[in-house]
Amino acid sequence: MKKVEKVKRAKHKKRAAWIFSLPALFFVIVFGWYPLVLGFRVSLEEYHFILPPTYIGLANFREIFSDPLVPITFRNTFYYTALSIGLTFIIPIIISILLMEMKKNTIRIMMLLWFIPMASMAGNIIWKWFYNSYYGLFNTILVYLGFPTLRWLDDPRIAMLCLVLPGLIMFGPGLMYIASLQSVPNEFYEAAELEGARLGQKIWHITLPRLRPIISMLLLLAIIGNMQIFERPYVMTGGGPGMATTTVVMYFYQLSFQSLIFGKGASLAIILFCVILALIIIQRKYFKENIDV
Amino acid sequence: MPLISQVGRNHFKVRFLLGAITTLLWIGVSLHLFPVWWTFSTSITPYKEIYKIPPALFPRGATLACYKLIFTMFSGSVTITQPFWVYIKNSGIMTGAIMAIQIPVTALAAYALSKLHDPKWSRLLFLVLVGIALVPYQVSMIPLYFLLRDFPFATGYVPKIPFTPIPFPHYNFINTYWAVILPGGYAAFNLLLFKGFFDGIPDELINAARIDGASEIGIFRRIIIPLSKPVFAVVAYMTFSSSWNQFLWPLIVLKKEKLMPIAVGLYRFQEEVNELANVIVPSDEGLLKRMAQGYSWNGVMAMSLIQSIPVFIMFIIFREQLMKGIKLRGFK
Structure with missing residues (x-):
């Protein structure tokens, strides 16, 4: 039974x-x-209006490799990714560690204010207005302080930097660090305290190792996300001035959904995939943690 | 308060350090709040003041006229022919549907992988369900567009029924909400989050319920869901913000203005206003009339704030769950 x-x-x-x-x-x-x-x-086909597509082998890839715009867009994308990770990745980690020192109610309020959630399109548009050469906030401040004004998004030398800066203020991932930090048992710190560990040592030996898996995962997501950046440059600069901020995905969008050259667009996407895959493999080499939260 | 121990908190040096950290954090907060204030102050500035140099920190003659854009239609705009509540409604429908489909679908699959399948099947299905996230969305974007255009054919053309000139029956999802909702029916990243959490729930708990005669779905509903509130909160927030913020895909598949989400509507609105700012002719009567309706940067700012409000509300709900989540995390 x-x-x-x-x-x-x-x-x-x-x-x-x-x-x-x-x-x-x-x-x-x-x-x-x-x-x-x-x-x-x-990516191996050529598309015609109404008729079935024809197989053309690797011709699309050959076309991509001989397209002078492709290296420019890849350079821009790498530049954006490097700038964005270099400038905006570490700050949320520091803030989260410092935030945990506050009282619980203070954490509640500060979390809201530091990781202020704003819809992404709204954020892009607001920053575009701040950068406005004539009426924008930044030039107003510069004028008040008596400095010469800048052209911000219209200046090809600093346009990319301007695109990255909003990331300093609008970072969602901070929450993930807080959530992860909350799971660190207090006894760990107390034990370290008894051993006479200093503040820096506690951060280095207890906090950071605990955060390592989540840092690893968020870094991976940041690399993937930044390599596929589309919305921010599309909204804020439209790829300009000239080609200074045209990213790979923007070019992909233009090829496949505006010029309707589907084959070429798909092969560009596949090349982007290979590049991202290579970056993921490099990242996994340095961070061997399981992807888990 | 883990880093600085409770005991020494009255010591002068420790107090100084804490004070320094607190000040630093509050300075950061004010740096964050200033742009928000600036946005709000621009949105209530009367249109005549907006193009003044230098702009005022506190607007004179504040007005909420721009917020009327939610209900009123523009006269004379080419790209924006709907009042903004239409876009908000569209975003709400699509986001709601994606959440209603994606969260249960993903949670159930994660639970099955974590607790129900044999290890062999579990590993294989894990590869199928998560492997998809490795490849950038752009690779499948073109066929996905075809798929939604001539469902279920994704090759870009509909084959003919043999020996007849009639194409196979197919269905066009483009320019319907489904074109945005269906690809959002499942999310690999959320599966990872769910599975990571479910793995931490002890098997004994489930087995005990099983012996008591609970059905599998009953176990999931009465035991797993109440235990997993924090992870549900995290996933709900992520799903909400990612679908509310969706831009590129709706831009491609929704060409009818009546169906566009607010992100796309806002983008088009802003593009048009931006053009306008470059060719401003203050004497043009028609233009001034449109500007009085909010057809300028203050209107754009007002609508940007409106777009952010739902994200803000969801964030507050989510934060409460996150703070409660601490106790439940002791599980692992």
Whole structure:
């Protein structure tokens, strides 16, 4: 009797397992893998209006490699990623560690104010207005202080830097650090205290190792996200001045959804994929943690 | 307050350090708040003041006229022909639907992977479900567009039924909400979050419920969900903000103005106002009339703030869950 019951339960479990995972499998296969595999096929084809596409081998890739705009867009994208990670990645970590020293209610308020959540389009537009050469906030401040005004987004030398700076203020990931820091047991610090550890040592030996997995994951996400940057330059500069802030995804969008050269667009996307994959592999070499939260 | 121990807090040096940290954090906060204040003050500035140099820190003759844009339509604009509540409604529908589909779908799959499947199947399905996140979205974007245009064919053309000139039956999702909702039905990153949390819940708890005769879905509903509130809060917030902020995909698949989400609407509004600012002719009667309706940067700022409000509210709810989450995390 008991055995029968057990078998029945195992059967139930197995059935439930499949029923529970089926909807996700449906979505991931139909709207994930199916278009993904075809994406590789599109890159080998030339598209015509109405007629079925024709197979043209690697001609699209050859075209991409001989396109003078592609190296420029890749350089811009690398530049953006490097600037953005270099300038805006570390600050939320420091802030989160410092925030944890405050009283609980202070954390509540400061979390809201430091990691102030703003819709991304709104943030981009607001900063575009701040950068306005005539009426913007920054030039107003410069005038008040008696400095010569700058052209900000219209100056090809600093346009990219201007695009990155909003990231200093609008950082969501800070929350993830706070959530992770809250799980550090207080006893660890007390033990370190008894051993006579100094403040810096405590941060280095207790806090940072605890944060390492989440830093690793957020760094990975930052690399992937920044390499695919589209919205901010598209809204704030439109890729200009000249080609100074045109990123790979912007060029991809222009090729595939404005000029409708699908084959070339898809091959550019695949090259971007290879570059990002290479960066991921490099990142995994230095951070060997499991991706887990 | 982990770094600085409770015991020594009255010591002068420690107090000084704490004071320094507090000051630093409050300075940072004010640096954050200033842009928000500036945005708000621009949004309530009357249109005549907006193009004055230098702009005033506190606007004279403040007015809420620009916020009327939510309900009123522009006269004479080419790209913005709907009042803003239409865009807000569109964003709300799409975000709501994505959350209603994505969160249960992802949570159930993560639970099945974590607790129900054999290890062999679990590993294989994990690869299928998470591997997709490795490849940038752009690679599948073109076929996905085709797929939604001639569902279920994703090759860019609809094959004909053999021996007839009639194409196979297909369905066009482009220019419907579904074109945005369907690709958002599942998210690999959220699966990782869910699975990481579910893995920490002890199996004994589930087995005990099973022996008591609970059904599998009952276990998930009555035991797993109440235990996993923090992770649900995190995922809900992420799903909300990512779908509320979606821009590129709606820009591609929604060409009808009545269906556009607020991110796209705001972008188009801002583009048009930006053009205007470059060719400003204050004597033009029609232009001045439109500016009085909010057709200038103060209107853009007002609508930007409106777009941010839902994100802000969700953030506050989410923060409360996050702060409560501390106790539950002891589990792991």
